[in-house]
Amino acid sequence: MTLHTGLxxxxxxxxxxxxxxxxxxxxxxxxxxxxxxxxxxxSPAQHPLGASLxxxxxxxxxxxxxxxxxxxxxxxxxxxxxxxxxxxNARSVLHQLLAIVLGYAAGTAMGDAYTGRSTWQLxxxxxxxxxxxxxxxxxxxAGFLFFFYHREKxxxxxxxxxxxxxxxxxxxxxxxxxxxxxxxxxxxxxxxPARATAMLDQLGDYLRATLAASRADGTAGSHTLALEFxxxxxxxxxxxxxxxERLRCTLDLPDDLAGHPVPPLLLQPLVENxxxxxxxxxxxxxxxxxxxxxxxxxxxxxxxxxxxxxxGTPLAGxxxxxxxxxxxxxxxxxxxxxxxxxPGQGTQITLSLPRQVA
Numbered sequence: 001m002t003l004h005t006g007l008x009x010x011x012x013x014x015x016x017x018x019x020x021x022x023x024x025x026x027x028x029x030x031x032x033x034x035x036x037x038x039x040x041x042x043s044p045a046q047h048p049l050g051a052s053l054x055x056x057x058x059x060x061x062x063x064x065x066x067x068x069x070x071x072x073x074x075x076x077x078x079x080x081x082x083x084x085x086x087x088x089n090a091r092s093v094l095h096q097l098l099a100i101v102l103g104y105a106a107g108t109a110m111g112d113a114y115t116g117r118s119t120w121q122l123x124x125x126x127x128x129x130x131x132x133x134x135x136x137x138x139x140x141x142a143g144f145l146f147f148f149y150h151r152e153k154x155x156x157x158x159x160x161x162x163x164x165x166x167x168x169x170x171x172x173x174x175x176x177x178x179x180x181x182x183x184x185x186x187x188x189x190x191x192x193p194a195r196a197t198a199m200l201d202q203l204g205d206y207l208r209a210t211l212a213a214s215r216a217d218g219t220a221g222s223h224t225l226a227l228e229f230x231x232x233x234x235x236x237x238x239x240x241x242x243x244x245e246r247l248r249c250t251l252d253l254p255d256d257l258a259g260h261p262v263p264p265l266l267l268q269p270l271v272e273n274x275x276x277x278x279x280x281x282x283x284x285x286x287x288x289x290x291x292x293x294x295x296x297x298x299x300x301x302x303x304x305x306x307x308x309x310x311x312g313t314p315l316a317g318x319x320x321x322x323x324x325x326x327x328x329x330x331x332x333x334x335x336x337x338x339x340x341x342x343p344g345q346g347t348q349i350t351l352s353l354p355r356q357v358a
Contacts, residue, residue, distance in 0.1 A: 017072050024068055028144065032060035035140075054114040059107030063141050066099035100141045178207075180272065184242055199241040206234045225292055225301075226258040228267055232290060235268055239275055246285025247275070257292050260299060260356060263330045269323050270303040270349050278307025278347055286346065299355040304348040309341045327351065 013021060036052035074095065108119045181203060188196035229251050236249045271288060279286045286306035293300050320337070327335030334354045341347035 013072055021069055028060050028064045032056040051115050055111035058110035059104055059137055062106040063100055063103030066103045067096055100138055104137050202238045202241050206238050223264045225253055225260045225262055228262055229253045232267055248287040250289045252291035263326050274305035278305040281308045294355055297355050299353045301351040306346040309343045309346050311343050
C-alpha cells in the first residue's frame with residue numbers, strides 16, 4: 001500500500017500535510033516495535049513481548065497523535081503555517097510538552113488495561129523506576145520531535161527549491177509562446193488585417209486571463225488540471241483565429257481529475273508543437289485531442305494530433321525540453337514523457353505523472 005492509497009484515515013487534515021503525517025507515523029511505529037523487542041530481549045520476565053508491544057505502541061501512538069496530527073489541526077492557534085507546520089514558539093513548545101505527558105498517560109492506561117495491573121502503583125512502590133520510565137518516554141519523544149523538526153524543515157526547503165525551479169521554467173515558457181504568437185500576428189497584418197485585428201483582441205484576452213490565473217495560483221499545488229485545460233482553451237481560441245477551420249480541437253477532462261494539481265503551462269508547449277510541426281505544414285490542417293485519464297496510481301495526459309507526423313527521434317526543441325525539465329523537477333523519476341509519431345498520421349505525446357488522491 002502506498003502513502004497515497006493509505007491516506008483515507010487522514011482526510012480531516014490539510015491535503016498538503018497528509019503524506020508527511022503518515023510517513024512520520026510509520027517511523028514512530030517502526031521504532032515502537034524495536035523498543036518493545038529490546039525490552040523483551042533484555043528483561044523477558046518483567047516485559048513479555050505482548051505486554052511490551054501494547055505499552056510501546058499505545059504510548060508511541062498517543063504521543064504521536066497529540067504531537068503531530070493534532071498539532072496540524074491546531075495550526076492557527078499554534079501560529080504555524082503550511083507547508084512547514086513544525087514551528088518553534090512558546091505555544092508550540094507548551095503544546096508538545098502537554099502532548100507528551102497526556103500521550104504517555106493515555107498509552108500507559110491502554111497497557112494497564114491489557115495487563116490488568118496499574119503502572120501508577122509503581123509511583124508508590126518504586127518512585128525511581130516510575131520516573132525513570134517517564135523520563136525515558138519524554139527523552140524518546142523529544143528525540144522524535146527534534147528529528148522530525150529538522151527533517152520537515154529540510155523537506156520544506158526542497159519544496160521551495162522545486163517551486164522556484166518550476167517558476168523559472170514557467171518564466172521561460174511564457175515569453176517563448178508570446179514571441180511565436182507575435183511572429184504569427186506580424187504575418188497576418190500583411191496578408192489579412194481583419195484577422196490580425198481579431199487575433200490581437202484574442203491575444204489581449206488570453207494575456208489578461210493568464211495574468212489573473214498566475215496571481216490566483218500563488219500556493220504550491222493550487223494549479224489544477226481544470227485551470228491547465230482552461231488555459232489550453234484560451235490558447236487554442238487564439239490559434240483558431242489564425243488557422244480558422246484548419247484547426248479542430250477536443251479537450252477531454254473527467255470531472256474526478258479536474259482538481260488534480262499539475263505544474264502550470266505543462267501542456268501548452270506540447271499543443272504549440274502539435275500546431276507548429278503537425279498541423280501547420282498540412283494544407284488541410286487537422287485535429288488536436290488532449291485527454292486525461294487515471295490508471296491506478298498514475299495520471300496519464302495525452303496530446304495527440306492528426307498532422308503530418310514524422311519518423312525517427314522526437315524533435316529536441318524548446319517545448320519538449322522544457323516539459324521534460326518540468327516533469328523531472330516536479331516529480332523526479334516518477335514523471336515520464338513518451339513520444340510516438342507516424343509519417344502522414346500524426347504524433348502522440350503521453351505524460352505519466354504520480355496520481356495524488358485527495
